[in-house]
Amino acid sequence: MKEIVTGVILAGGLGRRMGGVDKGLQNLNGRPMVQWVLARLAPQVDTVLINANQNLARYGEFDCEVLPDRIPDFAGPLAGLHAALSHATSPLLVTVPCDSPFLPTDLVARLRTALEMEGAELAVARAGDRVQRAFCLARRELLPRLDAFLASGGRKVGLWHASLRVVEVAFDDEAESFSNINTPEELARCEKRSPAQQG
Numbered sequence: 001m002k003e004i005v006t007g008v009i010l011a012g013g014l015g016r017r018m019g020g021v022d023k024g025l026q027n028l029n030g031r032p033m034v035q036w037v038l039a040r041l042a043p044q045v046d047t048v049l050i051n052a053n054q055n056l057a058r059y060g061e062f063d064c065e066v067l068p069d070r071i072p073d074f075a076g077p078l079a080g081l082h083a084a085l086s087h088a089t090s091p092l093l094v095t096v097p098c099d100s101p102f103l104p105t106d107l108v109a110r111l112r113t114a115l116e117m118e119g120a121e122l123a124v125a126r127a128g129d130r131v132q133r134a135f136c137l138a139r140r141e142l143l144p145r146l147d148a149f150l151a152s153g154g155r156k157v158g159l160w161h162a163s164l165r166v167v168e169v170a171f172d173d174e175a176e177s178f179s180n181i182n183t184p185e186e187l188a189r190c191e192k193r194s195p196a197q198q199g
Contacts, residue, residue, distance in 0.1 A: 004090040007045035010080040011052040011098035024098030036101030044108040051080035085143040111137035120167040127175035
């Protein structure tokens with residue numbers, strides 16, 4: 001029997017490059033970006049949580065439990081993972097950012113296979129020479145170590161991953177799936193590329 005996986009959509013940032021707006025709620029082809037992400041992630045996991053620090057009621061409209069960071073001051077994606085690990089009861093959690101509407105539809109299966117085969121603590125996607133650190137599958141038992149890392153002032157995802165047994169999973173065949181949308185210009189360009197047509 002396969003272990004249960006909780007999906008976590010990271011929507012807790014300030015969206016500075018998007019002009020200070022909530023990125024996950026920006027419309028892409030008539031739907032909020034987070035809705036495109038949810039449509040791709042939900043079939044791959046057993047349940048989905050949304051990590052958000054603003055507009056909680058709005059995110060709650062997507063029928064997912066919404067978790068704010070437990071650490072103050074918008075501490076970054078590790079704070080979102082920390083909130084989810086602190087809340088979830090499943091042995092495995094996968095994180096994806098709210099601004100990646102084209103994410104691979106086989107993301108979780110491939111990360112999980114590598115995690116189990118390598119006996120790793122965390123599996124992370126890599127496309128070409130770029131490690132996609134926001135797309136990772138983590139074991140829930142990492143929570144005490146993440147707690148300690150954040151309490152010591154650690155915030156950098158790469159530094160956290162360097163302290164773990166990590167397996168990088170190649171997605172060179174789906175590199176475009178990791179395109180994320182950080183600016184209004186990128187959003188405008190992606191209007192021509194519907195997530196529904198990808199994968």
